[in-house]
Amino acid sequence: MAIRDIDRVKCNDCGRCYLICPMDVFGKVGRRVYLSNPEDCMPCYLCEIDCPVDAITIDAERGRPIPLPY
Amino acid sequence: MINKTIDTDVLVVGGGLAGCEAAIKAKNEHNSVLLVDKGYVSRSGASPFAAGAINVCLPEDDKDVWLREIVERGEYINDQEWVKLQLERGYPLAMELDEWGRAFGHTIFERDEQGNLLRKKARGNINTRTCVINAIPAMDTMRAKVIESKVSLLERVMVTDLVLDQGRVVGAIGLGYRDGKVYLLRAKSVVLSASGCGFKLFGMGHRNLTGEGQAMAYEAGAMLRNIDQAMSNTTARAADNHGMSLMAAAGGRFLNSLGEEFMWNYEPEIGNRARLSKLTVAIAREIAAGRGPVYMDLTATSEEDQKLMRKIVPEAFKAFASLKIDPFKEKVEWMPAFKGTVMHGGGIHIDITGASNVPGLYSAGDCSCTPEHGTWSITGLNLTFAIVSGDIAGRSAASYAREAATSGVQKSDVEETVASRLAPLDAKVGLTPDEVIYRMQKVLIANDVAYIRSDASLRRALGEIESIREEAVPSVKARNSHELVKALETRSMIRIAEMIVRSCLYREESRGFHYRTDYPLTDNDDWLKWIMVQRDEQGSMRVWAQNFPTPYLPAPSGKYPPK
């Protein structure tokens, strides 16, 4: 899956990923961000690009299967 | 059921490049402007992912040559007045954006060592050239400028419906999926800039673009145009990717399983730099002829171009890295990526002021019918159109609002609509949105529906879409507000799917993205027309073909293989 976890050692609870994610993949309890809908990750890498402490690594595998044209 | 009512003079729905430009230009000292977005402005929609190509006709360029190239390459169904407007307004607006960027500390346009705008021949260009833009810094700039301009921002609110009062658009309904509020947004005029519908299919960055803007305009009586040109980009087969125009500009080649550079057979003048419309149909035809798979080969890219690409489309290289593929060392399997009405592919019919046929309703960017493109002309037109149409629609909507009376629409007038939008939350049993979305995708993406069409395959698709519309979409259940967004997305997606298939059935010729085995020729005698869609009084979808003016470049006649 495109997003599996957030590196808890590195994460500084800045909330940037929660703020920006176009697919509403992240949730928040207090200041803590968690993955509320990871299967909806496109992936688009914006959270990885914006994360100030490199706590997120996205892999290219699609979160959901999409039928192929052929 | 409405938790909050907000009054504004101008409401802009969707804050990508077009919506931000519209909001900034609509705002002045005498009015209020509200910009509402489903996501976070600057990190949502297609704009932050744009792969660097922007078509800017510089003062020293010959506008007549550019107009001819754009219209010829758009296979003559462009709105020539919009092409002219774009050639005139593109440069000053692009430089204004560059200037805003500088003020906020961002580099937007790439320049060479002498400080001249970097220009390349990319996808589709013969005599014209494209500038190179950094999309994320451009969107950071837009966000900052929106705030500086005192435009009010409302984010994480999905707009679901327009509100009408005696045939005039007077606002919209929004669903705040994070704050749990339902909004009534009352306005004197509305600009729809919420892009089109990409059906959550392949490609990068567009999976929250599911056609609500176009569907709500349709429900409100607006005409939509040239949806038969539903578009495709291309992507790596193993993972979503993009950056094609730059890759083509840097000498990328497309190879079939025999190792042939097959694009020279389809677009002899420019081969691998062929227009997207030609490239996607060609890949599908190579596959159908048994010469698949098809590859993208970037191994001959210069060091300098490799560096530029990594800078302009960082997300594309993150995808390659994750797959452990170095595209500069090995060829990559490639395929067409159907994108529906996102980034072109038809949309809300607008005149040269950005106005739709419904009073008070304007549209800009990909939500509109992207009239400059024709079928799909040359690379970079979209980004230019986003700022040019945003500027024009924003100003037009503001001047309409100045004259318009405030509507007396009340919460009670929209309660019924709101109740039906919230209904999936009450369903005890039902289908998941994902199941319905998958079914829709399967119908649309099939090779004989997306690319190599016929009457029979399109009729089959229409039957399947009607059954999903009647049986599946009304039975979707949502367990929470995140799923409610997706449930509502299925409503607009099925609407746009039906428009695509009906429009494609209607156009009995081949042109641009539309290739039909039963009508393989471009037929200027009968089909040099716009295909229009509108809801009729009984609520059915009416499709017809309309003649249009060609004021600068006379239309050709005769029939010939698509070119």
Ligand SMILES: Cc1cc2nc3c(=O)[nH]c(=O)nc-3n(C[C@H](O)[C@H](O)[C@H](O)COP(=O)(O)OP(=O)(O)OC[C@H]3O[C@@H](n4cnc5c(N)ncnc54)[C@H](O)[C@@H]3O)c2cc1C
């Ligand atoms: C991967 C990729 C690469 C591209 N490369 C290029 C390129 O090199 N050159 C080029 O010219 N063009 C390119 N394009 C196309 C170009 O990016 C778009 O045409 C352009 O950005 C469209 O801008 P827009 O403002 O109309 O729409 P978008 O940027 O898509 O913005 C739409 C906004 O509407 C919001 N929205 C959607 N639905 C709702 C709703 N129901 N309620 C409220 N808000 C809503 C979204 O959240 C989003 O912020 C590319 C597109 C993609 C996806």
